[in-house]
Amino acid sequence: MDVDSNAEPPRGTKRKAEDGPNPEPGPRRIQALDPNVVNKIAAGEIIIAPVHALKELVENAVDAGSTMLEVLVKDGGLKLLQITDNGSGIDKEDLPILCERFTTSKLQKFEDLESIATYGFRGEALASISHIAHLTVTTRTKNSESAWRAYYEAGVLAPTKPGQGTDPKRAAGRQGTQITVEDLFYNVPTRRRAFRSTSEEYNKIVDMLGRYAVHCSHVAFSCKKHGESSASISVQAAASTVDRIRHIYGGSVANELLSFETEDSRWGFKARGWASNANFSMKRTTLLLFINGRSVDSTNIRKALDETYSHFLPKNSHPFVYLSLEIDPQRVDVNVHPTKREVNFLNEDEITLAICGHISSKLAQVDTSRTFTTQTLLPASTARGNSSGSPAPGTPRASAGSTKKTSARPYENNLVRTDSNMRKITSMFAPSGPTIVHLSSTSPAAPTPGDDSSGADADPRIAHHYPSGVAEYEVVDRESTTNWLKSVRELKEAVVDNSHSGLTDIFKNYSFVGVVDERRRLAAIQSGVKLYLVDYGRACFELFYQLGLNDFGNFGVIRFNPPLDLKQILRIAFDNEKGDDGHEHGDGPELDVAVEAVASQLIERRQMLQEYFSLEITPTGELCSIPLLIKGYTPPLAKLPQFLLRLGPQVRWNDEKGCFDTFVRELASFYVPEKLPVLNEELQRLQQHRAQEKGKGKEQAGSEGGEGEDDDTRARRTHIRHAIEHIFFPAFKSQLICTASLMQAGLIEVANLKGLYRVFERC
Template identity: 65%
Template sequence: MSEPMDVDPETPRGVKRKANDLSVVTAPRRIQALDQDVTNKIAAGEIIVAPVHALKELIENAVDAGSTSLEVLVKEGGLKLLQITDNGHGINKDDLPILCERFTTSKLKAFEDLMSISTYGFRGEALASISHIAHLSVTTKTKDSTCAYRARYEGGRLAPAKPGQSADPKPVAGRQGTQITVEDLFYNVPTRRRAFRSASEEYNKILDMVGRYAVHCDGVAFSCKKHGEAGTTISTQSASSTVDRIRQIYGGTVANEVIEFKSANEQWGFKANGWTTNANYHVKKTTLLLFINHRSVESTNIRKAIESTYSTFLPKGGHPFTYLTLEIDPQRVDVNVHPTKREVNFLNEDEIIDAICNTIRIKLANVDTSRTFTTQTLLPGARPPLMTSHSEIASGSTNQTSATPKSKPYENSLVRTDAKLRTITSMLSPATTAPGKDSTTSVRQEDNEYETSDRELVPCRLLSVKELRAEVRDAMHNELTEIFAGHTFVGIVDERRRLVAIQGGVKLFLVDYGMVSNEYFYQVGLTHFGNFGAIRFDPPLNLKDVLTIAAEHRKATSDNDVGDFDPNEVVQLVLAQLIERREMLHEYFSLEISEDGVLISIPLLLKGYTPSLAKLPNFLLRLGPHVSWTDEKECFATFLRELASFYVPEQLPPSPGPEDLEERLDVELKNRRETIRRAVEHVLFPAFRARLIATKSLMKGGILEVANLKGLYRVFERC
């Protein structure tokens, strides 16, 4: 029998045992409830991490109280003194005794109220937390009160101003509103107080927070200054516009380059608006002022998405300034996910971010016509650098009243920026149009009727789809994406080989619009996954008959070896696969098939453009052998690739020569050619400009540079 194990009851808590002491086992300790004071200080340490967090809570409370003026006074970075004075509704005297108790609030009564909360604060923890780690005093006066009342708090309870005095609130002289004074922050948490490196660093954080709310809160005047100084560091007026506030806080360099943007979607329940800098402005670090339901928050996903959007417009290492206020249906937002309310969760995050970034991308692309470039030469004795804008060059306008006369721009720097100036189609002979018809009206319009569905948008939380989206972002070619985002459509060059010409800057490119369309529709499929529109057939189609058309055509046009198969057997196999997976196809891709094999609808990827239904049989037939049905990620990727291929405009024979004229041209083929021409110029390429992420794969045959204006001038100069 082994000897009993020795237990050392005097081993201090928290001491790590050494390797040779592994045989020593301490007695199990009993579980006890922490003292209330300890729990309050722990909670205070989670909510008030630094002086700036205390100030954020106080600013939000002041704005919730209907204030139109906020004055902030700071001493030693807020550690010695942090005071905020507002002219809001004030606090009723009867509420002062429980003002600093935990979870006392006027904004929340039941847990269900969190689903519709629209105020800044709601948990009633801010003042309680501050009172446990600082000396807190409150002076307040309501509209109906004859005087103001001052109360001091320690540990969440009323405390006397001096020993032996009563702790009840004292009547004092004061104006309407509330003044909250926080002194000696973290006086009883010396470790936390010593962790702050410098008072100036904390003051800069406070200035940043005050500046954010000063930009956002319309109709509220803000001021912030150091204790003992006469001048204010930040001062904004209540009547100032948003741009004026940005100018006063962040400088004229930013304010002169900001552009306004707005985005909204009723299905996703959001409205977004804000101001962001154009491509003339860039700094080394992104400045993002983000407000969700008027609460200053941080979002890594939104920041990265905006930086990715600007990567195609700014030089390498350049970052923008963006002020974004996002209003989301409160029922779609969970605000109670972070102790300091620094982060929130909301539904349809990916879709909302994509919509906002697309709006910003379109705005930047439109403003890109007035970007300012500085050119410099290394040749000795050259002229000083010339600064001109695209809009001035295009219009030929110059400011004759300027004190410094502008030099005439070099011809090899002239860039056509207006798509209406001249296109290839405008230079073609009108002989191909019907007599008596204008060329602009000869294009047959789509006969489809569009209806808006009230179906709720389904957020995509599938990891496989998110990985496929990430692969597209990782494969982005920045320079090529910028070319498409700011291109000018020149015209269709070859219909049979699906080539068009576009202009990007001073360069001319040939683009395989079939290859680019394939990549674009694949990206649309990933973005709208689970939320596709639908093209409904009236009457519905018999799926077996459609598959039979494709199978018989494949057998008739294939070689003997490849075409040696039974069409009926292939049709039955593919039909069984599609019917078996019809629920998944309907839920994810809006491809609706009935139990008895009737094709009801196919996905709609782009409004205003209908794919060739002549390609429908082959598309459905290829879904059998060319989709990896056994693996989720491969299934989605291969299906979307097949869907994108179906949506690519079909190849058509070239237009007949002038000697053939229209009488020898099939009417249906002519109409389809005109439809494709209209779709390519007025639907597809504007869509590419708005949201295409050009991947590196497009560099291999998708786009070819055919002319460079400056290079051509060098050739002509030698002639």
């Protein structure tokens, strides 16, 4: 065989300088890619970001018939994505092929695409995720005796640890499926480095879940960050579409919605939804578009809606529209985008024109009045800011040719307080010096919800000093538990069923005026042109009761260092209780038996109390911690003995639903701020008179009169006043579901601006 001396040397061989350039290379041979490379390429087309992975998992959960979805996110989903549902589950026999490509229970032949009615159908989501993340699936069907847990790597079952088998393992779990995605894009470093901010990725996840929470009216949604107790999204299954929009997008848009519904058999579509009216606008169009139940985006429909609203809204103003479009499946092609973000359907222009025409007619019907928000400067503020008589900065000047000054002066009876920080009601009170305060040493045997009497002498070990600075909080790396207890779900649904929409609207759109009476726990708020008195004690009870149900099993912790003696605390509570004969309980065998009975009951149930309520009690009877319901507020620890004592006889321990209900109610009563003692004006005047007779000044007399209020009481008063304005009332606006009982006993209208002006006009 002859050897060609002019043949090209092997690739990588050094060439001498005199060697000429390489001749024209020949065509490269075509080779089949490695299956692992193929799967990673496919995964990069489907799972572009953590939000796309979660979207696929949410759609699978809804397809499985779930009525509750809970999502846990860490580092924007790159570190952890966990979704838990209560759907039908996955059979153990299907787990080995669960993460293989093109394995699905929703499609058998290509013709089925013409009538597809589910979210997923190609069987690529889990397969793609398993190639770029560590995937764990825990599932249980209705007929299975236990749950099964499987680990996947590159589309196939993988062992939990090296050397172990790959078969699914038995595990504890309720019906449904929990999918955990860890270290997303761990083997695609270029893609992982492309994400600039975990907060931005989390906001995308919240936006996507919010869209499905509005559309899936029968499904409860919950989404929170890992390590945080409060949820970014918490929607109950029984909530209406408007309530879901109010929770996700705010009350300002929910209060200005109009419903629409239209259909046309010629184009084979039905459309329904909610759209904002002419009184609401935003900087960008918010379009929640669902076609056959699938969240998609359509540039043509978005532009058509903007054009429709341009006739009703000012320039550069845009609407909010939730549109659910049902089209004959044979007219829709859903298999046009890897992430199913876009779909094609026949007669798109005709359908879009029909929907926009119907919305335009709806807007024209209600366009009889407009609401405009205006902000005016107070005359006193203008005088103080500019005493020279020249216009204040920012005030439009009259044109050079104008000789007459004109001003559009609004009617005073329509002026509405728009900024709660402009002036507080307390600024109108005359300053008064501190006085002596006597605290009661007894408490009622059966306080009403939100009522308390917390003046009992506290043991030095539970005496609490409130610092003047901001409290320090420690965030622990503890995974949130998933609660599927039917009893807790029924208690939450009972709160929603008893809700009062009118009162909820008042609390969603109020302006805080100030605290009126600290002894009776009354505060003033303004909503519209009406002034209300709110029993913030009862409102706090409703808030803490609902927080206790929402955060069930995931409470924060207030720790005692060193731990407190449970029996000693119970003895303090018994000492402050009066018997029927009016005599104080003293030491004796009856007291020891009562203390031992309550303590034994709590110690016996310590595991349940710690797991569900973060109330930690050691087997030897030491109280280590109590639950934390809301950050920034510390409950009155002088009420701790009474709270622990009432857990014995007042909690229905033998009934699951009754136990949780009564315990959370007692916890809410414990957290309600105590009634603060009022300043005794008569005692103050008497002290001032005596000081003046002795030749002392009025200011010195006032300072002497303040010696009756100790530092702890004064600090507690400051702590509660701050919590009322900056913690409780903002929580009322964002988290409280107002009930009918709160409307009956917790709110009273005291003034109506229009009515007051009619009275003044008659005078």
